[in-house]
Amino acid sequence: MKRIFLTVLVFLSAHSAFSQMKAEEADSLMLRKIYDMSLLNGKSYDWLDYLSNKIGGRLSGSYQAQQAVEYTKAQLEELGLDKVWLQPVMVPKWTRGAKEFAYVQTSPGVTKNVNIAALGGSVATPAGGTKARVIEVQGIEDLERYGKEQIQGKIVFFNRPMRADLINTFEAYGGCVDQRYSGAAEAAKYGAVGVIVRSMNLRMDDFPHTGSMGYGDTPVSKRIPAAAISTNDASYLSGILKMNKDLEFYYKLNCEQHEDVQSYNVIGEITGSENPEEIMVVGGHLDSWDLGDGSHDDGAGVVQSMEVLRLFKEVGYKPRKTLRVVLFMNEENGLRGGKKYAEVAKTKGEHHVFALESDSGGFTPRGFSFDADKAQFAQILSWQELFKPYLIHYFELGESGADVGPLKEGDVVLAGLRPDSQRYFDYHHAANDTFEEVNKRELELGAATMASLVYLVDNHGLKQINTAKKEKM
């Protein structure tokens, strides 16, 4: 009896090992199909070409943003998805106006022009521009140290550089971006008349990098103009200030905040064949800053997300769960699209199980970061080996992405594609974020990597947190 039992056990476990092997082989083959299709017959690069070169920078509320909505909707419709629709969302509209102008004046008549760009959300300077002496600080915490006495009537120059020793450049960005976002609101408290910020760029070059800023509860009358200057100019200004602290800085910004306008998230769906009520999302953001054409931020994420659904169609994989591509509007200066999508999902009682965002540039993919429960993450790690042939190695817990963030609730696993980050801030929010700086293969590898993860989530499901907790007990 015992022997029979053992034999059955051996047979069963051999059978189960065999089945598992078969399942792994099937997964492995599916990933190969996905990568081949993306690299040999991909559409992401052509889509990006159109979005970048035919449409260009797509700031929320702009004509280009609306063109991007229409173009991507039409392209999704051509894919033969089950549903394609626009989700209305009101977005802020800020315009840069005529190109900014700035110079450093070291003595009467002796000036040097400076590469400058208004920060998104800034007020304009007075019609004649703002001209004042400059005080250089290394961050918001310096303001208190110098106090009203030294700041009043001056332009505050935030010059804390991004840390070059950090391997993850997003971490270096995180360590500096407060001076860009809140510098003006804080400096105004000390009587500053304006703010200029060193561009969030690890490279020395001539591009000013814009990005969002906010005035918090600063009354309208107290709001001061804020702009970014290039790293080369920041370095020059810092150097010359050491020799001449009485120099004056002049700048003229022509930007304007308008009323909110109507815009849209663009959504396409392949309805799940077995569990249509379980929803997976892949997405990027359709809006971009206006200085470049927004190819890396986030044209890449948009076309990669669209490509995930196209790849599924092309390799003939019908997802069991519902798969949606969501092209979010207004990530850059409001996050209205991300918030709206989550709000509507909640109102409708939709059950999102997974959301993957690509918003870190179209560079060679290295892996993903996951906002997941421990047991869920353990399950995801069991798939890591499948990605080895594609040199995808980075599977870590961490932040996912701004647009999918608002979906966080209950069981949902959020994830962010993590491409190589070394060059991202060379282009981020600057005039050189252009199509030429995106490599076709790198973009396509990213799309295939995303599709592969979505396939695995769909095919194997994700542990539900409640189940996971039970298992732990």
Place this chain on the structure above:
Amino acid sequence: MKRIFLTVLVFLSAHSAFSQMKAEEADSLMLRKIYDMSLLNGKSYDWLDYLSNKIGGRLSGSYQAQQAVEYTKAQLEELGLDKVWLQPVMVPKWTRGAKEFAYVQTSPGVTKNVNIAALGGSVATPAGGTKARVIEVQGIEDLERYGKEQIQGKIVFFNRPMRADLINTFEAYGGCVDQRYSGAAEAAKYGAVGVIVRSMNLRMDDFPHTGSMGYGDTPVSKRIPAAAISTNDASYLSGILKMNKDLEFYYKLNCEQHEDVQSYNVIGEITGSENPEEIMVVGGHLDSWDLGDGSHDDGAGVVQSMEVLRLFKEVGYKPRKTLRVVLFMNEENGLRGGKKYAEVAKTKGEHHVFALESDSGGFTPRGFSFDADKAQFAQILSWQELFKPYLIHYFELGESGADVGPLKEGDVVLAGLRPDSQRYFDYHHAANDTFEEVNKRELELGAATMASLVYLVDNHGLKQINTAKKEKM
């Protein structure tokens, strides 16, 4: 007694675990120091700037190659190494001459210019150029199929593209490069009057990519001119040939092979403090093709290798073994430098234990490939975890590099730095292999990654194969 024994055992193993932990911590701190120094205070980028922008393309036997020898020798001398010297080596000298010219003629008077570059080592066309009908083939194996009948008197157009589905682009290169290297020698056997080759480039663009070719035992009188055309032009030519197989291709090459000339490997050394007779090498090649400035191939490898020794000096690490930087001459069209270095080492009875080459571009480092014994490789794998904070994950057995290859003998472990390979062939051997295409951080990360591996090899030693074999038994 037993209890005492156990207590001692527990104490000893705890002590040894503690020591190991301490050692790992020391390694981890040293790596952090190395990376910090490279990223915050590196010299590799400045050196590359000079090599690329002040000297430029450095083909063997050229004035620029000699300038590069003198510049790098002087820079190594400034580092305060124990020895710096030039190792004489005779190198081939091939010159491109006046810029090449080519066109496709579809009917009398109707022509389209083509971007073309002679392959290194090719003979010139006759003074009036070569003009003939074209036969397109997908590789050398097609020649036999078409035979003399269809090839005689024509220009053979080798148009096999690099495979885009291969993740490692060097593998794709390896699958095509035979048509570039041996196409002319093989086609001549069938009476072809010339050869044009699709550029070894995964991207569609207008750059012809040169590279070495050889005539094997083809008699001088039978040698036919060979040149690369850009991928865009190859695609155009292939398309138009389908419509008009009688079109003619004209090209004029002005290249010339000269007598061998005197040149040098540049070598710098930090003599080992404990085991000076055990030699470790880091290196890249000083020569480059002439079309661009050779920044990725292999200016990057040169300056990274120099930087390894400078980093050791800067962080105050004195290697136990002897550490040499070798800047090899003539990798591109002869490998004379690599062969000479190994030959001299053998003559002198030097004992090389490790050699690391960087010759795959200055892109984000992903890891290394190793030409090593199993036991040695297992030891190296035990260091992999130390590289995780730097996102270095690729540790595989495989080829090392052309220049260190001739050192293979006995115990020596050879290794090659493996940067991200996606963009390498966009620039390889073409006019756009320039300084602007190298990212400072990516270059510096590569240098630090190399220095870290050399440090670990020096600090822990490498298993000797004999020892390893004994352990296996």
